[in-house]
Amino acid sequence: MSVSANNIRNVAIVGHSGEGKTTLCEAMLFNAGAIERMGKIENGTTVSDFDEQEISRKISISLSVATMSWKDVRINLIDVPGFYDFEGEFNSAMRACGAALVVTGANGTVTVGAEKAIAQCLRVKKPTILFINGMDKENADYHGTMRAFQEKYKRTIAPIQIPIMEGNKMTGIVNALTGKAYRFTNVGPEEIPLPEALGRDLEEMQAALMETAAENDEVLLEKYFEDGFLSREDTIHGIRKGIFSMSIIPVMAGSALLNKGVINLLNEIVKYLPEAAERKELPATDLKKNTVTGVMCEENGPLAAQVFKTAVDPFVGKMNYLRVCRGVLKTGMNALNPNTNTVERINAVYLVRGKKLEQVSELGAGEIGAVSKLANTGTGDTLCAEDAPVLFDPIPFPKPVLSMAVSATVRGTEDKVFGGLNRLTEEDKSFAVVKNPDTGETLACGQGEVHLDVIQKKLKAKFGADAIFKTPAVAYKETIRTVANAEGKHKKQTGGHGQYGHVKMRFEPCEKDFEFAEEVVGGTVPKNYIPAVEKGIIECLPHGVLAGFPVIRVRAVLYDGSFHPVDSSEAAFKAAAELAFKDGMSKASPVLLEPISRMKIAVPEQYVGDVMGDLNKRRGRIIGMDTQEDMQVITAEAPQGEILTYATSLRSMTQGRGKFSESFARYEQAPDLVLQNLNK
Secondary structure, three states, rough: OOOOHHHEEEEEEEEEOOOOOHHHHHHHHOOOOOOOOOOOOOOOOOOOOOOOHHHHHOOOOOOOOEEEEOOEEEEEEEEOOOOOOHHHHHHHHHHHOOOEEEEEEEEEOOOOHHHHHHHHHOOOOOEEEEEEEEOOOOOHHHHHHHHHHHHHHHHHEEEEEEEEEOOEEEEEEEEEEOEEEEEEEEEEEEOOOOHHHHHHHHHHHHHHHHHHHHOOOOHHHHHHHHHOOOOOHHHHHHHHHHHOOOOOEEEEEOEEOOEEHHHHHHHHHHOOOHHHHOOOOEEEOOOOOOEEEEEOOOOOOEEEEEEEEEEEEOOEEEEEEEEEEOOOOEOOEEEOOOOEEEEEOOOOOOEEEEEEEEEEEEOOOOOOEEEEEOOOOOOOOEEEEOOOOOEEEEOOOOOOOOEEEEEEOOOOOHHHHHHHHHHHHHHHHOOOEEEOOOOOOEEEEOOOOOHHHHHHHHHHHHHOOOOOEEEOOOEEEEEEEEOOOEEEEEEOOOOOEEEEEEEEEEEEEOOOOEEEEEOOOOOOOOOHHHHHHHHHHHHOOOOOOOOOOEOOEEEEEEEEOOOOOOOHHHHHHHHHHHHHHHHHHHOOOEEEEEEEEEEEEOHHHHHHHHHHHHHHOOOOOEEEEEOOOOOOOOOEEEEEHOOOHHHHHHHHOOOOOOOEEEEEEEEEEOOOOHHHOOOO
């Protein structure tokens, strides 16, 4: 039977890359008895990082789910990559989880990853605990780290523990809410008398927590004003309410690597983070009424679930990870997918612990699990009861910001390469494969260099397809600036019928991409040959005279010519038109056009100067600047050829805090230097 939603906690473990999220997940699983020993990242033995690339790179690249039980409560951990390129995985986790555990190092600062994670949790209203990890390290700075977070987030940060330090090592904690002290041992925390040196710190922290608790409940506030204090139970109630409303982020500390403070953390997760049953209504569209409705976590309601992650394997098949938001998902039942308007049969249902799957008969409301072999269901899709159809909002994924041209390493394996890439778009919605109609290249589009390198290696590992990724070509064009007359005469005599076609044409700039007109008087070029002249010009347009790029904004006018009653033909006039095109384009001041992109760049204020200076070096133009929340948004235009790898540069300039989007604006004349470089 499925677990009651009151006894489920769905927790995403998020934060900066390399701060110990996967190791913390490992320690929690070990303490809960879900694994026999803690795996190590350097040995490639952790539950969460089981993909070949995760093991070789020693970083998480995909979110992974691990279920465990602690004090009769099922905790579904979602270990989320911290590296910038895998932001899409973070968004998926936010849709699935009910709360977040932000992991940060005890390094005295607010890391970029922690900052971004907290900002996103606040934005999507996910109750959060902050865990300061790495307290076993020689240079661990708990108090400096705490001050940094309190300075940035003011009254939101609420430490609920006092670390017991011996030298620079954390040997235990004092729980400010219970007033009890614990020493870390190899078999877990052992209660000890309160160290005298921490008595005053405890009093101050308890007073601060009372005040914080009172601010989150009107009844408690009145009681606090009347009595001047709150009971321990009232304080805990107020803190829990503040966590739920996102006005409080409690802070704990420990060492995931040495498994210190982790049992205390598990206890607080169960005590303070919201039950799955307490999750706020999820907005969805009631497809019968065509109205927006709220889906509550009701175990007895009609089925409503959403897929938040898809894994594609050519041997195992497709695995969809989902959260049941309402009702029960049972093996053997049919479920409607309103996204694809298909009915899927649920063949097998699983609980997940990394790569290990435990088959179960059902998943109830609030649970996270996986289903296999659904033919028409992907990430973001809804599965619901056929008689109560609802559609959840799609999961927002970041648009690709870096594109590379893809080609098969071995000729003849193109279908294998592009088929594999398209399969990978099913499991990673922040990755796309598109065809550039101007250059003819197929582009792999992702979030950064590491992301695309992962895609390239996944392609090889999963589908046996070798591909070359390289900087894409820029879709330059050519046009003319002046009017020029040109003549083309095609004449050949080879015995028997010869070939004769003669045209006089005028080439002039125009607003349209191409326009053809004729002003022939007196039948100097017979009417039946004029379409051949137009066809000859059109076939020349893909290859201009400057650097072989397509020609646009040209009007070609046929105004005179001559013909031979026997030797003239459509082929001859077509050839004559090609000669006239080359002559006319060369005379009409041909120029190279480059695509200009419109950019929106969001960066913290301290990086604005660097970003604007960099744009100037890229021949960019600043159009305007606006403020959105705590970011400065720069609107600019820049040549596309100068920003092909801008995602990497912006990340470097802003320490990962900057984001941008770009779209095609128009074509403009390129400087001579661009043409010179192309012709080298």
